[in-house]
Amino acid sequence: MEYLSTIGILIAIYVILAASYNLVIGYGGLATVAHPIFFAIGAYVSGLLAIHTSLPPPVTVLVGAACAMLASLLLAASALRVSGDYLLIASLGFQLGLLQLIKNLEFTGGPGGLGGIPATIVGPARTPAYLVIAALLAIATVFAIRALVRGPYGRAITAMRDEELAFTALGRNAMSMKLVIFAIGCGIAGVAGGLYAFYFQYVSPDQFEVLQSAAILTMVVLGGMGTAFGPVVGAVLLLAIPQAITFLQLPPSIMAPMQGIIFTVLVLVFLFLRPAGIMGHAGRRRRTAGLT
Amino acid sequence: MPLTGAQAGYGNDFVTGMRMAVKDVNDAGGIAGRPVELVTLDTQAEPQLGINAVNRLIGVEKMPMVLVAWSSVVKAVAPICNREKVLEINTGANSPEIATLGDYVYTAFPLAEVDITKLAQYVYQTLGKRRAAVLYINNDTGIDAAKLYRDTFTKAGGQVVAFEAYDPKATEFTGMLLKTRAANPDVVHLHGLTADTPQVIAQMRQLGLTQQITTYSAGYNPKLIEQCGPAAEGLIVTSLAPGVQENANVAPFLERWKKEVGRVPNGLPYVQYQYDMIPLAKALYDHVDKKGQPATGDTLRDALVEIRTFDLPMTGKMVIDGHRVNKPVYLLTVKKGAFVPLATLS
Numbered sequence: 001m002e003y004l005s006t007i008g009i010l011i012a013i014y015v016i017l018a019a020s021y022n023l024v025i026g027y028g029g030l031a032t033v034a035h036p037i038f039f040a041i042g043a044y045v046s047g048l049l050a051i052h053t054s055l056p057p058p059v060t061v062l063v064g065a066a067c068a069m070l071a072s073l074l075l076a077a078s079a080l081r082v083s084g085d086y087l088l089i090a091s092l093g094f095q096l097g098l099l100q101l102i103k104n105l106e107f108t109g110g111p112g113g114l115g116g117i118p119a120t121i122v123g124p125a126r127t128p129a130y131l132v133i134a135a136l137l138a139i140a141t142v143f144a145i146r147a148l149v150r151g152p153y154g155r156a157i158t159a160m161r162d163e164e165l166a167f168t169a170l171g172r173n174a175m176s177m178k179l180v181i182f183a184i185g186c187g188i189a190g191v192a193g194g195l196y197a198f199y200f201q202y203v204s205p206d207q208f209e210v211l212q213s214a215a216i217l218t219m220v221v222l223g224g225m226g227t228a229f230g231p232v233v234g235a236v237l238l239l240a241i242p243q244a245i246t247f248l249q250l251p252p253s254i255m256a257p258m259q260g261i262i263f264t265v266l267v268l269v270f271l272f273l274r275p276a277g278i279m280g281h282a283g284r285r286r287r288t289a290g291l292t
Numbered sequence: 293m294p295l296t297g298a299q300a301g302y303g304n305d306f307v308t309g310m311r312m313a314v315k316d317v318n319d320a321g322g323i324a325g326r327p328v329e330l331v332t333l334d335t336q337a338e339p340q341l342g343i344n345a346v347n348r349l350i351g352v353e354k355m356p357m358v359l360v361a362w363s364s365v366v367k368a369v370a371p372i373c374n375r376e377k378v379l380e381i382n383t384g385a386n387s388p389e390i391a392t393l394g395d396y397v398y399t400a401f402p403l404a405e406v407d408i409t410k411l412a413q414y415v416y417q418t419l420g421k422r423r424a425a426v427l428y429i430n431n432d433t434g435i436d437a438a439k440l441y442r443d444t445f446t447k448a449g450g451q452v453v454a455f456e457a458y459d460p461k462a463t464e465f466t467g468m469l470l471k472t473r474a475a476n477p478d479v480v481h482l483h484g485l486t487a488d489t490p491q492v493i494a495q496m497r498q499l500g501l502t503q504q505i506t507t508y509s510a511g512y513n514p515k516l517i518e519q520c521g522p523a524a525e526g527l528i529v530t531s532l533a534p535g536v537q538e539n540a541n542v543a544p545f546l547e548r549w550k551k552e553v554g555r556v557p558n559g560l561p562y563v564q565y566q567y568d569m570i571p572l573a574k575a576l577y578d579h580v581d582k583k584g585q586p587a588t589g590d591t592l593r594d595a596l597v598e599i600r601t602f603d604l605p606m607t608g609k610m611v612i613d614g615h616r617v618n619k620p621v622y623l624l625t626v627k628k629g630a631f632v633p634l635a636t637l638s
């Protein structure tokens with residue numbers, strides 16, 4: 001049970017991450033890869049606060065999320081003026097730069113990572129409690145984003161994504177809208193980071209490298225970019241499949257290479273059969289129906 | 293253990309070493325008649341995958357004891373083992389921090405204090421070097437060890453004239469090496485990983501730095517000599533396990549590798565430790581059995597502390613000293629394209 005619950009918590013955290021990333025890239029059309037760094041900021045800030053202060057954990061998580069939001073505004077304010085490919089490059093630079101900072105500062109634990117984060121909840125109820133908290137947060141995130149994009153503001157967001165020129169011609173401010181979406185998405189990633197730090201009690205800078213960006217992007221694309229439940233499906237599949245493969249009872253000499261191959265093949269098959277993502281078609285029909 | 297990814301070369305050989313030991317223990321009757329089974333999961337040397345693997349070993353397979361290597365994985369799974377009261381034994385990572393990870397985290401592998409302090413003292417006292425340069429990889433392996441080397445060398449009376457870090461992904465070291473050349477050291481300690489160490493040595497020699505180079509067990513690798521050629525001549529490396537000359541069990545072990553795998557293992561001293569983990573586990577289980585206790589994280593941990601001194605087939609005598617172990621350090625040097633023993637520091 002402990003094992004399944006832990007995988008459940010990890011899935012919930014990644015649902016939060018993928019859903020918030022989907023808001024930024026799928027709905028907002030903002031091509032950024034720096035999402036893991038806001039995850040990292042949330043994790044490090046709340047972890048450090050938990051170690052050095054006696055603030056209650058929810059407060060430290062909120063402070064972590066606020067810091068992630070602030071950092072995202074710093075990046076957005078400069079990079080969103082130039083959109084598209086430039087944002088991609090700027091976000092990559094931002095991610096790598098901040099990671100270097102984390103790796104070279106003493107108080108973040110350097111490249112060895114930050115350990116010794118207090119357990120907060122102790123006893124046998126710990127994992128179930130975290131599972132409930134993480135699942136509730138994940139559900140809240142998915143439905144909050146769904147409510148946001150289905151409302152009038154959501155239609156404005158997709159209009160801005162699909163036709164920015166026409167959008168500005170109608171007198172709307174695209175820049176402020178981008179800033180808001182970016183800040184919300186990254187703030188939510190910060191919450192996921194705080195949750196991660198408290199449950200796993202150890203974070204290391206390697207966990208937030210570009211590979212992590214690729215993993216979250218795969219979740220969003222595989223599940224269906226710009227759909228409410230796509231990131232949920234993507235996160236569940238991408239985290240559950242590798243775990244399920246280890247239960248196939250293969251000898252380790254075959255298991256090790258097979259794990260990578262089975263996983264890659266599955267991802268390719270899904271992308272080939274459902275190019276718009278697993279939830280892609282249903283989502284698109286609904287959106288078109290809503291517009292007409 | 294990492295069975296895929298960048299560290300798989302070592303990880304797979306570690307597991308093969310353990311598997312050979314499992315076979316030997318089972319051939320000799322197992323643990324009180326019960327066969328030993330090794331459950332292996334891939335960590336890719338990544339903290340998150342390590343956490344998943346250990347959770348599964350504890351939650352699904354109900355293991356009272358886990359064997360873990362690679363510093364970041366050892367650190368990442370420590371909170372779980374402490375919480376679930378499962379004995380975690382580090383089998384190959386050497387970050388000094390491992391000694392302070394908690395009540396259920398022990399090491400069977402000597403941490404960096406052991407070989408680095410002894411090496412730095414040897415370089416000062418026996419080799420008579422006074423000006424050292426320390427080049428290290430900017431990760432937890434490099435940083436901690438480089439500081440230890442610097443502090444020991446300075447305390448002995450020497451001077452560290454260059455203290456330079458390089459990025460783990462770097463492939464080009466000219467800037468750092470030219471700076472080192474300008475500092476004019478009489479010995480260079482290089483603390484990297486198996487992948488970058490040969491590159492740094494080769495570039496050093498190309499840039500005309502002819503100083504004595506020392507490194508630690510990552511340099512004790514036949515591939516390094518292949519890659520560096522004559523540039524490796526004179527290199528001093530450490531080994532934490534006795535070699536063919538010091539331990540009669542090592543030569544047959546190597547023969548067995550050549551026969552069963554067709555080559556010698558990557559990082560022989562490390563693999564010797566992996567082999568010994570199985571006899572070590574057997575000793576713990578036997579001790580618990582003898583006392584009529586069930587094998588849990590608590591009883592196995594008590595067994596480890598109570599037995600304290602183990603006589604292991606590949607690495608010799610091991611004494612558990614709190615959350616550390618102390619072992620002799622074997623120095624080797626490269627002479628005519630082969631590693632030859634130089635000294636034993638106990």
